[in-house]
Every structure is written in structure tokens, then in C-alpha cells.
Amino acid sequence: MVLAAGRGSRLRPLTDLRPKPLCPVGNVALLDWAIGRIRLVTDAVALNVHHGRRAIEEHVGASDGHVHLSVEEDRALGTAGALAHLRGWLAGRAVLATNADAWGPLDVGALMDGWDGERVRVLVVPDDQRPDFRLPVAGRDSGWRFAGTSLQPWSAVAGLRPEPSGLYESVWQPALDQGRLELVPTDQPFFDCGTPSEYLAANLAWSGGVSVVGPDAQVDGEVIRSVVWPGAVVRAGERLVECIRADGLTVPAPLRG
Secondary structure (H helix, E strand, O other), rough: OOOOOOHHHHHHHHHHOOHHHOOEEEEEEEEHHHHHHHHHOOOOOOEEOEEHHHHHHHHHHOOOEEEEEEOOOOOOOHHHHHHHHHHHHHHHOOEEEEEEEEEOOOOOHHHHOOOOOOOOEEEEEEEOOOOOEEEEEEEEEEEEEEEEEEEHHHHHOOOOOOOOOOOHHHHHHHHHHOOOOEEEEEEOEEHHHHHHHHHHHHHHHHOOOOOOEOOOOEEEEEOOOEOOOOOOOOOOOEEEOOOOEOOOEEEEEOOOO
């Protein structure tokens, strides 16, 4: 399942122009990257929609007619509520869930390797500054940050309710308390694209550090470590450094040192 119903408030004002799952990394929508990750292990792909629903539905309809749409009409249900809302479609199956705003060459296959079908697995990267977990894993007793993808057995999903709730509180913490949570570390780079700076960093990781210019963009000025969206214009005499230019909007996105 691709989780794509969030508002994307931290990425504003870019998400005032288009839903976060449709913001491009390497000129490909984040949503398409996420669907591609899931398809590495299964062809049964679902997508939840709420904020930006019409634009996302149009994008999926035009690019991929083999995705099951789970519409959250009245309110976004969060990461756990979204799985509960899909209970009928899941029909007793385990669920691999990935965030639409996660980007990177994430090794989702690592979540499946040697899985016993019972434990909850969470993909993580080392991070002592913003840890979601502090557990000794792979000989490293330190902080780990959730890397956007997790694997839940049906037993962890069956009791969820279709109401706003998160996987951390509803599934992962109980599994941790019961000794059924397994962190799966990866050394692949991970970006959550939740802020303009993270979003820019993901694009530069894709490009090898050079600016990413979208199709039909017009660049007559200077563009340094920046992203120019498709169709956007950088006029002669302009100089963009660590910015995103989108539909006449310039969003500063300073990179961390």
C-alpha cells in the first residue's frame, strides 16, 4: 500500500500548487517512485487518497490503471486507519506499506527476506539526531530513523479501526512491547521529502548534485543546486541557489552542511 492521503503542510507552499505525492524527484512524481518500490515485491498495489484527491486520481488514471484506490472521503485516516479502511481488499493478507513522500533506492526486498510472517518489520536508517527507535540492532546500539516502509502481518492489521490513527502507536509500539518488532537497517540513502530542503536534497541525490530542470522549463538565468519544475521559467539575470522554482514561485531550500 502507498500512503498518499496527507496534507503535506511542511512542504508548503509547493503543496499549494500540487499534492505532495505528485511533486517530482528526478522529473518523476514521488507517487510513481513509491508505486515502483511496491511493485518490486507484488503487483497488488493500493493507494489511499484524501488531500489532493482529484489530481492524484487523474494522475493514476492516466499513468497506471492497475492501482486500487482507497478513497477516504470525510477525513484522512492516518497510516493505521488507512490500513483498516482497506481491510476488505486486504482479505487476510500481510501489507507492505510505503510513504508516498519517501524517496531513495530503498531496499524493500530486505523487509521480505527471511520473514517469518508474524513479526512487524520496519525499514530504518542510522540517525542519532532524529531517532524514532533506540534499540541495539546489527551490533549498533544507537538511534534509528524510520525509512518510509514497513511490513505488517495480517494479525497486526486485523484489529485496526478505520479512524485517524498512526502505525507507530497502533502497531509498532505494541509489537515492540511484545517483542514482535524487528528493525531492518539499510545503508541506502533515504529522504522523506517532507520539507523543501529534504525535497531538494532528494533531487540532488538523484542527479549527483547538479540542478534538476524539468521538461519544457525555460532557464536563461543561473541555476545552482536547485530544482526547476516542468514549465517553470528562470529569466536572464536571475540566480537561483538552493531553491525550487515552480510555476512562478521561488521556494528557498537551504541544504544542511
